Amino acid sequence: xLSYVCRQFIIRKGRSFLCLLGVxxxxxxxxSILSISRGMRNSLNTYMKDSGxxxxxxxxxxADLAFSRVSVETIEKVEKIQGVQEISRAxxxxxxxxxLGKKSTLASGLGVIPVFGRVFNERMIQKYEDKLIAGxxxxxxxxxxxxxxxxxxxxxxxGDKFPLFREELLGIPEYEVTGIFETxxxxxNLGAVAHAEVxxxxxxxxxxxxxxYTDPExxxxxxELIEKDFPxxxxxxxxxxxxRFNQQxxxxxxxxxxxxxxxxxxxxxxxLNTMMMSVSERTREIGTLRALGWSRVRVMTVIVLxxxxxxxxxxxxxxxxxxxxxxxxxxxxxxxxLVASYLPGIFFAGLLLAFxxxxxxxxxxxxRASSLKPAEALRYE
Numbered sequence: 582x583l584s585y586v587c588r589q590f591i592i593r594k595g596r597s598f599l600c601l602l603g604v605x606x607x608x609x610x611x612x613s614i615l616s617i618s619r620g621m622r623n624s625l626n627t628y629m630k631d632s633g634x635x636x637x638x639x640x641x642x643x644a645d646l647a648f649s650r651v652s653v654e655t656i657e658k659v660e661k662i663q664g665v666q667e668i669s670r671a672x673x674x675x676x677x678x679x680x681l682g683k684k685s686t687l688a689s690g691l692g693v694i695p696v697f698g699r700v701f702n703e704r705m706i707q708k709y710e711d712k713l714i715a716g717x718x719x720x721x722x723x724x725x726x727x728x729x730x731x732x733x734x735x736x737x738x739x740g741d742k743f744p745l746f747r748e749e750l751l752g753i754p755e756y757e758v759t760g761i762f763e764t765x766x767x768x769x770n771l772g773a774v775a776h777a778e779v780x781x782x783x784x785x786x787x788x789x790x791x792x793x794y795t796d797p798e799x800x801x802x803x804x805e806l807i808e809k810d811f812p813x814x815x816x817x818x819x820x821x822x823x824x825r826f827n828q829q830x831x832x833x834x835x836x837x838x839x840x841x842x843x844x845x846x847x848x849x850x851x852x853l854n855t856m857m858m859s860v861s862e863r864t865r866e867i868g869t870l871r872a873l874g875w876s877r878v879r880v881m882t883v884i885v886l887x888x889x890x891x892x893x894x895x896x897x898x899x900x901x902x903x904x905x906x907x908x909x910x911x912x913x914x915x916x917x918x919l920v921a922s923y924l925p926g927i928f929f930a931g932l933l934l935a936f937x938x939x940x941x942x943x944x945x946x947x948x949r950a951s952s953l954k955p956a957e958a959l960r961y962e
Contacts, residue, residue: 600855601895604938607844608899608931611837613907615927618833620920624766625826629819631708631764634669634792635800637822638807641815650787655811659791662810664803669705669792670777671697694731695772696745698780709762709774715739716760722779723753728770729763745773750782766920845938848895852888852942860884860950867950881951888943889936896935900928 629637638659643649660668699705709718709726716739719725725745727737737743742755756775763770777788793816795803800818807816817825860867867880907921 597855597891600851601891601898603851604848604892604895604935605899605902607848607938608896608935609902609906610844611841611934612900612903612927612931613910613921614833614837614840615930616903616907616921616923617911618830618837619922619924619927622827622830623922624920625823627765628769629823632669632792632819633794634819635795635797636793636804636807636816637819638791638793638814638816639789641813649789650785651789651791651814652787655814656788656791659793659807659811659814662803662806664795664799664806665793666796667794669699669794670788671699671790671792694745696780696783697769697772697774698777698784699774709760712762712764713760714763716758719759719774719776722751722776723756724759725756725776726760726762726774727758728772729761730770731772732758732761734771745775746783750779753779841934845934845941848892848934848938849942852892852938853945855891856884856888856943856946857949859887860946863950877951881947884947884950885940885943888946889939892935892939892942893932895938896932899935900931903928903931 638651640649640651656668656670659665699709706718713726714729716726727735732738735743737758739758739761742757744754745756762774781787793803793807804816804818807814870880871877904923911921
């Protein structure tokens with residue numbers, strides 16, 4: 582029976598391949614979006630865990646964290662609140678690939694570079710010293726750290742100098758690479774860590790986020806004091822901050838569900854159309870098989886199996902295309918800022934979609950084929 586199904590696939594290879602490709606594209610889209618969504622969640626969870634912060638403080642009026650602004654004056658006052666042991670300030674900008682010599686790195690597909698502004702207090706020193714694989718921490722504003730991935734792409738090593746920004750900031754034309762670091766986060770390894778005052782020339786004098794460190798027992802009380810004395814600020818426990826970000830990603834999951842339904846409908850229609858045309862073209866053949874003793878159940882099984890072969894093959898191809906397409910998307914169009922998490926469950930979801938498409942799309946053609954009467958089918962022109 583399986584050899585008969587494969588033979589029919591070869592005979593009608595053009596139409597079957599188009600149907601297979603339609604299923605593959607649907608599955609690939611689902612896998613790609615799911616992988617990036619899960620990758621973003623995992624990255625934030627890892628980043629917050631590594632920071633060790635008790636509270637994350639940002640501007641209450643900011644519609645998005647990218648627009649959060651906390652002034653230096655406010656930070657200095659927050660540092661004096663009871664329970665606050667230390668504050669790590671963070672600002673961040675994304676720049677276009679710098680020019681190295683006469684050639685722009687954009688031409689080589691490097692795209693954008695995230696630049697993290699850091700004040701190297703004791704906690705930041707400890708964080709980056711533990712991650713250094715070469716060199717030392719920056720001591721001057723004209724010095725910086727590079728992640729392993731960006732250092733490799735720019736072909737830079739410790740001691741090299743290059744114009745990170747396309748304009749001079751604080752009168753610094755070039756920056757010396759004093760160290761190269763590696764973390765568990767791909768997007769961080771694709772970035773540069775510069776002095777906070779340098780990055781402030783791009784972002785303004787304020788900071789986007791404050792990571793506040795307290796004793797665990799004092800965190801709740803410190804949060805109340807910060808929000809009481811500074812009503813323009815929100816102070817969230819690190820876990821709650823992560824949950825809030827993940828809630829925003831829930832919208833992506835809703836989009837994925839809607840996309841899955843649409844992809845499933847399109848896939849079902851593709852399989853349905855292919856199998857209906859196949860049954861129509863093989864009416865006399867099916868009549869002959871029925872006359873030779875094939876039962877209605879056997880005819881139905883063959884048609885359903887044909888639908889499954891096309892759909893499952895499309896699902897397997899879609900898994901490969903989904904992985905490859907995601908890697909291309911991350912490499913060429915996001916500058917490496919996006920990360921993907923290829924969990925087994927994601928690929929299973931893609932294969933399950935293909936299975937459902939095959940089952941639903943082939944049921945009606947199978948019933949139609951099995952209901953053909955041998956005498957009438959043999960007279961079909």
